[in-house]
Amino acid sequence: MTLVGDDLSRLPYLLNLSRRTLSIIRANVAIALGLKLAFIVLAVFGVTSLWMAVLADTGASLIVTANSLRLLTEKAGS
Secondary structure, eight states: OOOOSSOGGGHHHHHHHHHHHHHHHHHHHHHHHHHHHHHHHHHHTTOOOHHHHHHHHHHHHHHHHHHHGGGGGSOTTO
């Protein structure tokens, strides 16, 4: 995070936002890798097809994008 300006009172807000951002990034990586791992296991057992894996990957992209949009609800200076 970057503090632009000389108002140090916004520093706690920026630290909170950076912690939330890191938390959401970690959750997004876990979601994406977990879904891929699940489909690898299902593919090994012949339960899923390539098209199902492609759709799941697209769905994972939508899920992590929607999860990241939660940061937009953060009010500046709160």
